[in-house]
Amino acid sequence: MDIFLQQVVNGLTLGSVYAIVALGYTMVYGIIQLINFAHGEVVMIGAMVAFSVITVLAGTAMPPLLVVLTGVACAVPVCMLVGYGMERLAYRPLRRAPRLAPLITAIGVSIILQHLALLVWSRNVMAFPQIIRAETYTVGGAAITNVQVAIVLLCVAIMGGLAFLVYRTRLGTAMRATAQNPQVAGLMGVDVNRVIAATFVIGAGLAAVAGVMVGTYYGIAQYTMGSILGLKAFAAAVLGGIGNIPGAMLGGVLLGVVEALGAGYIGDVTDMCRYSWLAGLVEERCRADGHFILFGSNYQDVFAFVVLILVLVLRPSGLLGERVGDRA
Amino acid sequence: MRRISLIVVAAGAAVALAGCSKESPDIKIGHAAPLTGGIAHLGKDNENGARLAIEQANEAKLKIGGKEVKFTLLAEDDQADPKVGTTVAQKMVDAKVAGVVGHLNSGVTIPASALYKDAGIPMITGSATNPKLTEQGFKGIFRVVARDDQQGPSVANYLASQNKPKLVAVIDDATAYGEGLANEVEKTLKAAGVDVLPREKGTDKTTDWKAVLTKLKGRTPDAIFYGGMDATGGPLIKQARELDVKAVFAFGDGACTDKMSELAGAAAEGLLCSQAGIPPQAATKAFLEAYKKRFNADPILYAPFTYDAANLIIEAMKQADSTEPAKYLPVLEKRVHNGASGRIEFDAKGDRKDAEITIFTMKGGKVEPLAVVKGGTTQSFADFMKAAGG
C-alpha cells in the first residue's frame, strides 16, 4: 500500500510540473487556436537563466530560499521578453494565414531557441548547485520532500491566481471576449493585439516558474529539456480540454499519475507468467527467468502519446473542454 | 533545380580541390572522433593522444624503406553520428591514409570499420568498447581497450565479491551502450548466483526516476546497477536517496565521472563504477609528461590508448619496413608493444589480450581508483601502481 501511495505522490509532483507548463499551452490555444510548439523551449530558457543566476549567487552568504527566488525573479522577465518577441515577430504576422503556417513557424522558433541556448549555455548538462537541502517527511509510508510539497502548493496557488485573473479582472474579461470572437471584441473596444500579447507574456512567465521548479527539483538543466516536457504538457492540456484552465491542471495531474502508476505497475500487469492461462505459452521462459514481461517501464514515454491520441480520436474536446467547431 | 545543384556541386568541388592541393606526399594517418557535440572534449583528448605519437615519430626522423618519412595526422570530426562516420571513413579511404586511429563511439566505429576493411586499411580504436566491433570478423580491425563484455563482468564480479548482494536490480538507459553493458552485468551476476530483478529502463533523457525507484524499493534489492551516462545517473542516485533506497549503486564508465557528485551532491558518495583500461594518471610517466608539455593539460580519458594505437601503427611500419597496409598489417597483428597504457598484444579477433579494467569509488566528490582487474584477477590500485612503478 505504501508503495502505491508513494507512486501517487510521485505522480502528483510530476503532474504539477506538467500542469503549470500545460497552462501556457492552453491559454494561448484558448485565445488564438495556435499550438505554441515553442512553449517548452521557453521553460528551458527559464531553467537556464535561473541556473546562471543561482550558480553565481550560491557562493554568497545569501539564504538559499532567497537565492532561488532571485533566480525566479530574473528568469520570469527574460522569458516574458522571449514570449513577447515570439508573438510579435513570428506569430502576429500570420494570424490570418492558413492554420498550418503558424504551426510550422512555431517549430522553427523552437529549433532556433534551442540552438541559441546551446550557444549561450553549451551542450553540457548543467548541474544546479545543491543549495536547498531536501528534507524528507514520511506520510503514511510515503516519502515526501519539502521541494515536492512546495511544487504542489505553488501549482495550486498559480492556478488559483490565473483563474482569478481570467474570471475577475478586466484583462481576463478581454481575454475571454477575444477568445469568443476577436472581431467583435475589437469592435467592443478591446485592443486585441495587446490582449494576445499579454496572454503570451503571462504564459511565458508561468513557463519561467516551471523551468526553475524543474531545475531545482531534478537538479539539472540542458538545452534539450524543453521539447519532451513541452510535448507531455501539451498532451496534458489536450487531455484536460485545451483552452480550459482547470482542465490543464486536471490533465497535468492525471497524466503525471498515469505515468507514475504505469511505470510502476505495467511490468507486473503484463507479466505473462502471472496468468496461468497464458503462462503455458511461454513455459520455458517463465521457468528460466521467472518472468515474461511484455511491456516494462521502458514504455513510460509512450503513455503520454497514447493518452494524447486516444483523447483526440475519441473525445477531441478533452475531459473538461467544450465541443469546439471544426474550423479547419 | 539543375542549375542550383550544379552550383552546389561546383562549390563543393572547388573547396575539395583547394583542400587537396595543400596535402603533401607524406604518410597520412587518420584519426576520427567527435570534435563537435556533447563529447567533443573527449574527442579532442583522443586526437591529442594520436597527435603526440605522430609528432614524436617525426622528431625521431624514422627511416622506412630506406627513406626518411614524415607522418601527418588527418583528423576528422565524425560528430558521433553513424551516418557522418561512414562519410568520414570514405574520406579517409579517398585520402589513402596508411592507417586509422579511431573512432571514439562504438555506434560509429562499427559501420565505419566495414569501409576500412574493404579498403584494406588497418584501424585501431582506443575507446570503442562494444564487443560487436571485433566480433564481425573483419581483418585489420583492432582495439586497445577492454570490451564491454570484459568491463561489465569486472564491475559485476567486484560488486558480487566485495558487497555480497543477494538481490540486484539492473537499470539501463535504452541506448546501445547502456543496454549492452547492463546485459553483461546481468549475465555475470546470474552466473555468480545472485538474483536479478526484471530489467527496468529509462531513456538517455530521463530526469524523473521516482516511479521506477519506488517500484524497486518495494523489492528491496541490495544493489542497483545502472548502465547509462552521468547526466541521467546523477538524478537517479539522488532521487533514490530521497526515497530512502539504501542499496549500493554501481555504474559503468559512462557515469564514472566527477560530474556525478555535481549532479547528485552527497548522494553520490560511495558509489562504485568502472572504466575500461587504466585511469590516465596510471599511464607511463614519460607519456604523462610529454602530453602535459605539448598540450598544457592532463589527458582526460582515452588519450594514452590512442597514443598507443598510433604508435603501434608506426612501429609495425618500421618493423615491416613499409608503409603499405598490406605489408605491415601481418606485423601489426603479431606485434607486442609496451605502450603508455601497458603491454599490448592482440588476440585472434583483434582485441587486446588481458585488457585492464579499473574500479572506482566516489570519495569527497571525486572518483578515485580502488582496484584494477586484469585477466580475471583483481588487484588493489595501490598494489597495481607499485607493480607498474617497479
Next chain:
Amino acid sequence: MHPLFDTKNSPRLVWAGVAVVALTLLVLPFALAQIGTTWVRITNYAILYVLLALGLNIVVGFAGLLDLGYIAFYAVGAYTYALLASPHFGLHLPFWAILPIGALVAAFFGVLLGAPTLKLRGDYLAIVTLGFGEIVRIFLNNLSRPVNLTNGPQGVTGIDPFSLGDFSFARSETFLGLTFSGPIKYYYLLLAVMVGILALNVRLQDSRIGRAWEAVREDETAARAMGINTTHMKLLAFAMGATFGGVAGGMFSAIQGFISPESFILVESILVVSMVVLGGMGNIWGVVLGAVLLSFVPEILRWTVEPMQRALFGHMLVEPEVIRMLIFGFALVLIMLYRPAGLLPSAVRKRELARDDDAA
C-alpha cells in the same frame, strides 16, 4: 506547371533541357569520384532525402495533411529490409522481394495511422502524427525483450547489400575502363528509383486522384459535396506517402549496412518537413530543390565554416551542426513569413495564399 517543362509551347527546348539534365546526372558520379568517393556517398544520401521529401509532399503538399512523424515509415521500411536480409533472423531474401514487402508494410502503417486520425483538424493531426512517430521509435528501441524482434538499441548489423545473382551493388567493378565503385552503383540505382518516383508524382498530380487531393486540401466539405470520397482520398495519401518512405528506408538499410533506432528520431521528421516547406509544398520540383539544398548544407558548412573559423579564431566558435539547425529554424520561420509557398511555389498554393490575404 514549371515553365521548364512546358512541353506545349517549346518542345525542342524542353527536350534539349532534359537531355542536358540526364547527361549531367549520368556523368555526375564519375566527376564527383574525381574529388572523392565521399561526395558520391553524400549525393546518395541526398537522393534518399529527395525520395523522402517526395513521399512527404504527397501527404503535406498534395493532400494538405501535416505529418510530423513521417520518419516512422522510413524506419518501418528500413527495419523490414534489415530483418529480412541480415544475420539477425538468419534470413537473406533478395532485395527485389523485400522492397515490395517493405513498401506494403509501410503502407499498412500509413493506413494504421491515417484511419483513426482522419477526422482531426490540421494542427491536431500534426501533433498526433508526431506522437505516432515517437511511439514507433520507442517500440523499435524496446522490442528486444521479452522476444528479440528488433535487437533494440543495439541495432541490426551486417545487413545484406543489394545484389542480383552474382552482381552485388557493394562491390567495386571495372567495366569498359571505368571503375564502378559500390557507391557509384548505388547512385545509379537510387537515380533510377528517383526518376521513377518523380514520374509517378508528376502523373499523380495531374490525375483524378491528384485533383481530388487538391480539392480535399482546399475545402473538405466542398470536396465531399462534389462527390469525392474524402476518407478514401486521405487514406490513399497516407498510404502512398508511407510507401515511398518505406522504399527509401529499405534502400537506406542496404546502403548503410547497419541501422538502429537512433537514425529515426523526431529531428529527422522535422528535417524532411523543412525540405518540403522550403522548396514549396505541393510543387514537385520545389520539393526536390529543398531536399537537395538542405542535404548539402551540412557538407558545405563542414568544408567552409569549420576551416574558416579555425583560421580566424584558432578554434571552433560555432559548430557547423548548430549553424545547420539554426538555418533550418530560420528557414521555417522566414519562409512562412515572407514566402509561404516556398522557393518554387506551386501554382495552386500561390492562388490559395493570395486569396487568403484578400479575404483578410
